[in-house]
Structures are given as C-alpha cells and as structure tokens.
Amino acid sequence: IGHSHHMGMNMDMSGGDNSTMPPHHHPTTSSDHSHNHMMMMMPMTFYFGFKNVELLFSNLVINTAGEMAGAFVAVFLLAMFYEGLKIAREGLLRKSQVSIRYNSMPVPGPNGTILMETHKTVGQQMLSFPHLLQTVLHIIQVVISYFLMLIFMTYNGYLCIAVAAGAGTGYFLFSWKKAVVVDITEHCH
Amino acid sequence: MMHFIFSDEVVLLFDFWSVHSPTGMALSVLVILLLAVLYESIKVGKARLLYQALMNLSIPTSQQLIEETDQDSSSSDSLPVSRSPLRWFLCHFGQSLLHVAQVVVGYFMMLAVMSYNTWIFFGVVLGSGVGYYLAYPLLNMT
Secondary structure, three states: OOOOOOEOOOOOOOOOOOEOOOOOEOOOOOOOHHHHHOOOOOOOOOEOEOOOEEOOOOOOEEOOHHHHHHHHHHHHHHHHHHHHHHHHHHHHHHHOOOEEEEEEEEEEOHHHOEEEEEEEEEEOOOOOHHHHHHHHHHHHHHHHHHHHHHHHOOOEHHHHHHHHHHHHHHHHHHOOOOOOOOOOOOOOO | OOOOEOOOOEEOOOOOOEEOOHHHHHHHHHHHHHHHHHHHHHHHHHHHHHHHHHHHHOOOOHHHHHHOOOOOOOOOOOOOOOOOHHHHHHHHHHHHHHHHHHHHHHHHHHHHHOOOEHHHHHHHHHHHHHHHHHHHHHHHOO
C-alpha cells in the first residue's frame, strides 16, 4: 500500500535553502486511512530553516535569522552546561565519599604468586547534605538531558548542530582533568 | 497515540531515506544495526583514548595500582607531570571528537526508534547487542 507523501505546505527541501518552513510530514507507516486524520505537525526528517520553528515551549517560536542565531547560542551553552554538570557531579561524588569498605580477596598474580586484590565500596548517608545535593543535581541533569533530546527532536539542522557542538566543546573543556574511573556503560549520557 | 507497528514503509532521519519495499527495509535495518555497532565501538574507543591519555600523564590507573606491590605510587592529586604534552592533548582532542560522534549517533538512534517501526527498533536493539559483544573485549587489550 503506497501512500504518496502529502506535505502540508511544501516546499522543495533540497539543501542549501535557508528560508523554508519546516516540512510537515505525514508518517506513511500507517496502512489504515482513518489514522491519517491525526496528523503529526512535527517534522520527521532533518531540515535547515528558521521560520516558524517552535522550540520546547508554545510561546517560544523562532521566526527570524537573528532569533535562530540566539537560539543556537542558547542551545550550545545548554549542551556545554550539561557536560559540565556531569563532570561536576562526578567530582562532588568523589569528594563526599564517607564510609569506605575494603574487601580483600586473593587473586593469582604473575609468576604464580598470590596477590591481594582490594575492592573498595563507598557509600553516602541518605540524609547527608552531599547526597541531597547530588539528588538535586541529578534532577537538574535529567531535566536538561530531556530538554536536549526534545531540542534534537525538532529535527532542525541548526539546533541539532548546536547540541552536538556544545556537547563536544563542553566535554573538551570540562574533562581536562578527568577521573580515572570511567563508567562507559551509561547510555546516552 | 503512536504505537509500534510492523511496516515496510518508513522515512528515516532524512528526506532521501524513504523505504517502500521489503528489500529497502532489510537494507535500512542493516544500516541501523551497523550504526548501533558503531555507537558501542565509539564508547570503547573513548575509554581506550582516556587510558592512553592517562598513560601520557603517568597517572597510575587502577589496573596498574593493583599490579604494583611494594612500590610507592605517585599521588593522583599532585599536578600531572606530562611526559608528552602534545600526545596528551591529541588524546584529549580525539576523545572530544569521539564524544561529538557519540552524541550524534546516539541521537540518530533515538530518532530512528522514534519512527515507531518495529523492524528498525529490532535493528537498534540487536546492533547494540552485537556492538557490545564485539567491542567490549577490546577494552582491556593493551
């Protein structure tokens, strides 16, 4: 069943055109006609444009190049702040470790010797100020990460580049002295 | 409300990437799978570059600390004495580039899943699994 692409008011999106409106695509995945009345006003492919771009909130609409430039800078700084917040939380966590438990277990070492491998477990008290601060910062981090996801979801090329460049610059500047312990199993963060 | 559907038609990420046929869908799932494998490899790559950067700074990693027995290890709180500032800078710059790539690929995968096409979703999940399987053993290779 082939639905042809019906575009609301569309335009020719061959790249390089700076002043087109975001294309309104109907998803062609539904095979049921009745569902197509519920149209998605969100673009589903990347585009470059700065007219009528809604950004996160209903009264935050970008209409001119100047506003887009301002939005680019704001998103760039937000992404940089996010990376900085992550590093700052790591540092705060390390500094505030209170109780430390050592578990030692023997492991075979080179030349048949037995080495003692020591595992350190650290914890925080629940009602201590560092833990509460970490929790508040965690909430802020979650909110900002979802904001960045939603900004990327606008599919606007300029804003997506701002997110990526801000993340890269923030990582570069704030990870200068990074901890030895790296948690690479974290997803998306 | 959107929900997951099985369909051979989808438009993924870019205007020119529109799929209409089972062959096209199979190819797209393969591409998405490779994208997810790339994502996991980037994560491992960043960790390895970090390891290299720390070697250049002569900060002992936890692995080295375990191997040292009676020697005094240098404190990691002291100012890093870089054996090779340029190499360290290149490692850090490389890490930042990989970080940008990781952010972009991660968001692309999120947007692909947002298409709500079940085949694509399987591709992402399978690709993450295959990527993890292939890349993580390379973490501890020195």
